[in-house]
Amino acid sequence: MRAQPHAVAHEVLADHGVVGCAFGHRMLLVRRGSPSVAIGREIRCRCAGPKTKPIARTLRHTGGTMKTGTLDRIDQCILAELQADAGLQNQTLAERVNLSPSACLKRVQRLRRAGVIREEVAILDAARVGFPVLVISRVSLRSTTREAIGAFERKVHALPQVLQCHCVAGETDFVLVICARSLPDYQAFAQEQLGDALELENYSSDIVLSTTKFTTRLPLDST
Incomplete structure (x- = not known):
């Protein structure tokens, strides 16, 4: 560049x-x-x-x-x-x-x-600080009214285990990226914080086995 x-x-x-x-x-x-x-x-x-x-x-x-x-x-x-x-x-x-x-x-x-630089943070090694489990959860809401979506987003925002929340087009309404200390820890989180707690129609969970690539760098010189 x-x-x-x-x-x-x-x-x-x-x-x-x-x-x-x-x-x-x-x-x-x-x-x-x-x-x-x-x-x-x-x-x-x-x-x-x-x-x-x-x-x-x-x-x-x-x-x-x-x-x-x-x-x-x-x-x-x-x-x-x-x-x-x-x-x-x-x-x-x-x-x-x-x-x-x-x-x-x-x-x-x-x-x-201008908001081009949003944050300047340290990116931690999740496993080294006690969060070796990463889960990608696909969520469908019972209701997709503006009020229901807003309530869901506010609740998710308050959960520190949820690292990312994306509203998506397709078969599900949201995709969540969730960290956990262990599989039992995630199971407890899912039972307590997902499902009825967030008024979900259904959700599915994919456990990440390994990460081939992770970066926060945008390809500024590729356009």
């Missing part, structure tokens, strides 16, 4: 009184106030490259806020780095995406305010 040279240069040089003119994938630097005098060096942006694909989704930066629009290449680079390691120090992140620390911090703050 690579950023356009002119976009990178604008951020990199904004705090240094320097403007840039792009020629292909190289940048000629000149200081403000002396447009005819070149500094005498060129920079190559880590995010720049001849095979860069256009990004359809972006967010436009306007002042201190972000309006829904498209994510530019620098945003894509920042998000890719933070998806891999949300604990990166701003200085390190800025170096990786070729921005000044202040410009990088402003972009991250905008992405947070």
